[in-house]
Amino acid sequence: MSWPRYESEQLYWEPDSSYPVSRRQLLRHKGPYFGAVAPLIANRQVLLSSGLLAIADEAVVELARFDVEVGQMVAPFSSILLRSEAASSSQIENLTASPAAIIRAELGLKETVNSSLIISNQRAMSAAVAASASLSLDSLLEIHRVLLEKFDPVNAGRLRDVPVWIGGDPYGPHKAQYVAPEASKVSELLDDLLAFCQRDDLPALVLVAISHAQLESIHPFTDGNGRTGRALVQVLLNRLGVTNSVMVPVSAGLLKNTAAYFGALDEYRAGNPEPIVEVFARASLLAVSNGRVLARQLSSVRDSWNQILGVRSDAGANRLLDQLLASPVINRLRAKELLSTTEANAQLAIDKLVEVGILTQQGSGQRNRVWQAEAVLTALDDFALNLRR
Incomplete structure (x- = not known):
């Protein structure tokens, strides 16, 4: 039939x-x-x-x-x-x-x-x-x-x-x-x-x-x-x-x-x-x-962050790293939510990651500040670009 x-x-x-x-x-x-x-x-x-x-x-x-x-x-x-x-x-x-x-x-x-x-x-x-x-x-x-x-x-x-x-x-x-x-x-x-x-x-x-x-x-x-x-x-x-x-x-x-x-x-x-x-x-x-290519790229990014950061494994900055793979653009409220902590502690974690170059601030104002994990965004952009080739 x-x-x-x-x-x-x-x-x-x-x-x-x-x-x-x-x-x-x-x-x-x-x-x-x-x-x-x-x-x-x-x-x-x-x-x-x-x-x-x-x-x-x-x-x-x-x-x-x-x-x-x-x-x-x-x-x-x-x-x-x-x-x-x-x-x-x-x-x-x-x-x-x-x-x-x-x-x-x-x-x-x-x-x-x-x-x-x-x-x-x-x-x-x-x-x-x-x-x-x-x-x-x-x-x-x-x-x-x-x-x-x-x-x-x-x-x-x-x-x-x-x-x-x-x-x-x-x-x-x-x-x-x-x-x-x-x-x-x-x-x-x-x-x-x-x-x-x-x-x-x-x-x-x-x-x-x-x-x-x-x-x-x-x-x-x-x-x-x-x-x-x-x-x-x-x-x-x-x-x-x-x-x-x-x-x-x-x-x-x-x-x-x-x-x-x-x-x-x-x-x-x-x-x-x-x-x-x-x-x-x-x-x-x-x-x-x-x-699989994307997973390898993001795993490589995460491994490089481990070598860069050099803080205690239970520190707020280190705990934020895994979350940045899924949320590579954050503000202070988002970091607070991801870490289940206070805004002050979330900002300390962000500041540490900025200091070592993992996060970069977008814009120069104090209000509505946003930080990006450029390495993750590059991997995601490459993934999206490859789909269109």
């Missing part, structure tokens, strides 16, 4: 007269158009080539191995990788911000729209992993709510009740590259998808890739479908026991070749699931490779 393709049906579009465009332009979008008809997949047999299954199995082994490797490290790599996954998933949607900008926004300093969206994506990713034990429609809606509640409170955590499409223009679906299934069918399609997600007869990465592609194609929300779909990837990897300690930045691997990723989604809708499985397998292997 071959994998079912998406069919189409003719629908009718009545343009919204409130759009600030000419009547003539609106009328160009009036009339019949074709929208997707998604197949039900809960009990479908999945037939893939033996070579592809071997690559998918290799990727799962490497994901699990990396999870163990990083989970055993003393440094807080879980939060580093969470930020990397959220930033990469957002960048696929052309939402970009530097690591320093994201961390500054976490501190409530100089928050941009993009950095704020990425932080919301981090929270959604965390909500995703928390929901992995009980994957349901409610948990999927909660992920979406966390993602968009600050930016679109009306639609956050709600299934769409309007048509949505990819490409074209916002005035109507006639020029779209892809028009998602009718809103009235979304609930049934999600119930079917969630049943598919519960299957235990498929290789882990096959289940992950197809589940993601099906959610992307249903497009159940007015916005945030891609980021929610990539959060689902993390839910399933955790639920299937592939990852337990950290969130492997699979989106970082997808970001390496977004054309292949989007092309594979098109192929999936045409009835060929092999490309999306291969894209996820290769993205996973790449994410592990890049993640």
Whole structure:
């Protein structure tokens, strides 16, 4: 049995007269158009080539191995990788911000729209992993709510009740590259998808890739479908026991070749699931490779700090070092929180790290002072740059 393709049906579009465009332009979008008809997949047999299954199995082994490797490290790599996954998933949607900008926004300093969206994506990713034990429609809606509640409170955590499409223009679906299934069918399609997600007869990465592609194609929300779909990837990897300690930045691997990723989604809708499985397998292997490089770089930074500092292991400055790997931009209040100490003692620890060159102060004022661990930011910038090459 071959994998079912998406069919189409003719629908009718009545343009919204409130759009600030000419009547003539609106009328160009009036009339019949074709929208997707998604197949039900809960009990479908999945037939893939033996070579592809071997690559998918290799990727799962490497994901699990990396999870163990990083989970055993003393440094807080879980939060580093969470930020990397959220930033990469957002960048696929052309939402970009530097690591320093994201961390500054976490501190409530100089928050941009993009950095704020990425932080919301981090929270959604965390909500995703928390929901992995009980994957349901409610948990999927909660992920979406966390993602968009600050930016679109009306639609956050709600299934769409309007048509949505990819490409074209916002005035109507006639020029779209892809028009998602009718809103009235979304609930049934999600119930079917969630049943598919519960299957235990498929290789882990096959289940992950197809589940993601099906959610992307249903497009159940007015916005945030891609980021929610990539959060689902993390839910399933955790639920299937592939990852337990950290969130492997699979989106970082997808970001390496977004054309292949989007092309594979098109192929999936045409009835060929092999490309999306291969894209996820290769993205996973790449994410592990890049993640290992980042882990080695940050471990090297930490070792160099040990040689530089030369203070008692229980001193505030030394205790702050591990935290700087995950939070390389801090202010005094953040240091106080990380060390569970007084502001005065937090400032003493910061001053010591400035004295030995581990931290540098940004700006010259006394109010709202911020310090950066430049070595960590350089490693994170290199990691982000490598993803775009």
